[in-house]
Amino acid sequence: MSRExxxxxxxxxxxxxVPDQPPEAEGDGAHMVRADLLTGVVLLVLGxxxxxxxxxxxxxxxxxIHPATVPGLVPGLLGIALALCGAILAARSVRVxxxxxxxxxxxxxxxxxxxxxVAVTMALAxxxxxxxxxxxxFWAASAVFVFVFIVLFERVFAPSPHPLWRTALTAAVQxxxxxxxxxxxxxxxxxxxxx
Numbered sequence: 558m559s560r561e562x563x564x565x566x567x568x569x570x571x572x573x574x575v576p577d578q579p580p581e582a583e584g585d586g587a588h589m590v591r592a593d594l595l596t597g598v599v600l601l602v603l604g605x606x607x608x609x610x611x612x613x614x615x616x617x618x619x620x621x622i623h624p625a626t627v628p629g630l631v632p633g634l635l636g637i638a639l640a641l642c643g644a645i646l647a648a649r650s651v652r653v654x655x656x657x658x659x660x661x662x663x664x665x666x667x668x669x670x671x672x673x674x675v676a677v678t679m680a681l682a683x684x685x686x687x688x689x690x691x692x693x694x695f696w697a698a699s700a701v702f703v704f705v706f707i708v709l710f711e712r713v714f715a716p717s718p719h720p721l722w723r724t725a726l727t728a729a730v731q732x733x734x735x736x737x738x739x740x741x742x743x744x745x746x747x748x749x750x751x752x
Contacts, residue, residue, distance in 0.1 A: 590650050597647025604640025608633050674714055681706055695751035700736030704728045 611633030616622070681702065689698035707728035712718045719727075743749045 594650035597643045600643025604636045607636030696736040696740040700732040704732035
């Protein structure tokens with residue numbers, strides 16, 4: 558029986574099984590197993606912290622509050638569920654990954670351009686919430702956040718950056734619109750007093 562030659566234009570693996578493919582725990586899925594392990598540990602720790610903080614919340618016994626309506630009940634139940642899901646995810650990852658393969662590839666995911674975008678987004682969001690809001694009026698803090706976000710992602714992280722003057726002009730217009738619109742909607746529509 559003659560063996561047909563594979564089609565060179567076909568994608569890899571389209572003509573049948575690819576020889577010498579590594580098993581799931583050692584090949585392409587090894588870094589995802591490690592990601593699941595770390596995610597599970599983080600969720601477990603976060604869930605335990607939420608349960609602890611919920612337990613520490615006042616139970617308002619002096620006001621004769623029913624135990625089913627205490628402030629920490631729902632967050633505590635959610636923390637238990639989060640910790641349980643994290644423990645299951647981490648235990649499954651430890652069971653699937655019997656060796657140390659995949660850590661290098663998992664770590665390489667943190668030095669990609671996508672990881673840099675995520676890190677910058679997190680830093681901007683934290684800077685907005687922890688520094689700008691309260692230091693500036695809310696509309697100005699929102700405008701600064703939107704302006705910096707647009708300039709960074711249209712100039713620094715864009716595959717084909719626009720001219721700086723165009724990016725800055727577009728960002729400034731959008732920043733003013735968003736800053737004013739958000740303040741007006743919250744203060745007049747939702748009757749929320751913003752900082």
